[in-house]
Amino acid sequence: MADPKPSQPLTKQCTSSRCRRASRTDTLRSRRAAPGALLCGSCRRALAADLAALPALHHDSEQQLVLPARQRSLVRATGHRPVAPPVDDTALEARHDAVVRLASWARLVLDEADSAEAPPERTVPGLAAFLGRHADFLAAHPAAGPAADEIGRVAAALRRVVAPPRPELVPLGRCVEPDCDAEVSLPARGGDLVLRGPMCTAGHVLTPRQWLLVKRRQQIEQAGEPA
Structure with a gap:
């Protein structure tokens, strides 16, 4: 009896929740991760696209910080001192969250990647550019799925601030x-x-x-x- 052929190592599934959600809803088969990575090609490209879009999204979201004039009458002012224009809490939170989340992943890269690159500025453009240069490292890291998912949520939150969905x-x-x-x-x-x-x-x-x-x-x- 011939010896069985040695089994080939199985390619791992993509660890991003985008693929897992798609497979659970039968809208898309769960995709295999690319060689040497824990993200499939589609999720790897989505990660790069989100990082590339973040600087412009963060810049444009600044225009949404002050509530529109039609909503200011809903904010009660006390006393007679001039009151600063009310700030949109959703826009403020999305902008702050973008810096915090990106800085956290940049710290992981600085701590674990084999790179002599200096720490980036703690700004969305600086952090996004830094992470974009190390996207391959993130895609191969054990935390590749959470990284892609969280950066995707950061970009989605800013997109909702910049262009809120029209209600049905x-x-x-x-x-x-x-x-x-x-x-x-x-x-x-x-x-x-x-x-x-x-x-x-x-x-x-x-x-x-x-x-x-x-x-x-x-x-x-x-x-x-x-x-």
């Missing part, structure tokens, strides 16, 4: 303003329009009385009666 709109009916037949809608799950009331696509913000007229007209139309 629920149509309510036709506008009741004179000579306007535009669609009236409200966000399905919150949003600025909830604070102002229903608004049509032509820009009319309806009063509570007008909203009742829209609902009444909609009920009539659904019942098959003439409007």
Whole structure:
């Protein structure tokens, strides 16, 4: 009987949660890690793309720190002293978190990588550029999955600050303003329009009385009666 052939070492699965989530939902097969790494090629490229995008995202998010004028009236000021413009806590937290998370991974690289490179500046551009140069080290490190996932979450948080997702709109009916037949809608799950009331696509913000007229007209139309 012939001796069995020696078994070949199995390629490890990608350790990023992007691949694990995809395999659990059957939207994508769990991918194998690239040779010499613990990330698949797709997650390795996503890591590099996130690091490359972070400086611009962090820069653009600075424009979102001060709340829009329409939201400032919701912030109560006390006394008569001039009050600084209120700051958007979500933007502030996302910007601070970006520095903290990137600095943590940069420290890991400095402590464990075989590199004589000087520590980067504690800024998002400096940290992201440093980590980008050491992306191959991160992709092969035992913590490759958590690193890719956390840096991806940092980039996603800043993207939401820079370009918040538009809420899904629920149509309510036709506008009741004179000579306007535009669609009236409200966000399905919150949003600025909830604070102002229903608004049509032509820009009319309806009063509570007008909203009742829209609902009444909609009920009539659904019942098959003439409007």
